Amino acid sequence: MSISSEQVTHIARLARLKTDPEKSEHFAKHLSRIMDLVEQMNQIDTDGIEPMSHPQDTALRLREDVVTAKNLREQYQALAPSAQDGLYLVPKVIE
Template identity: 45%
Template sequence: MSLDKSDVEKIAHLARLAIDESTIPDYARDLNNILNLVEQMSAVNTDAVSPMAHPLDAHQRLREDVVSETDQRELFQSIAPKTDAGVYLVPQVIE
């Protein structure tokens, strides 16, 4: 796939980008390089590759799930402008 001047102008319009007429060939070349790289990557057989969340098979160290603060809900709700049944009431902004 090869992008030409009209393709670059359309992409710039859709992305709401203002680009100079003189830089369009550079953008076309760069976008074509990106698309060619994507085509090359799509051609690689990845059937034997298992999906990974991280390339280093690292394990995240987790801390104990313990309560570290006291419950101050009543204190915080006592200074709130409006509360009801344990929740904060705020003005409606979307109808």
């Protein structure tokens, strides 16, 4: 199955990965190869088979609804590229 460079540009946009025409062209070639491999799934009929999302195939465990985590905001925000007064700073989004 062939993936075009236009499709790559669209997928990269969804995945928040900067691309340009040359890069999209390059990725299109490899992604097409990978999707050819993926297409081999169709040789097996899976009608009526229940999808399996997880090896344990059970519902996740629940715990008591009580606070257990400590507030480590300062420690964690020390790792941020830009933080101030307990807030993460990002480029301006509203003019």
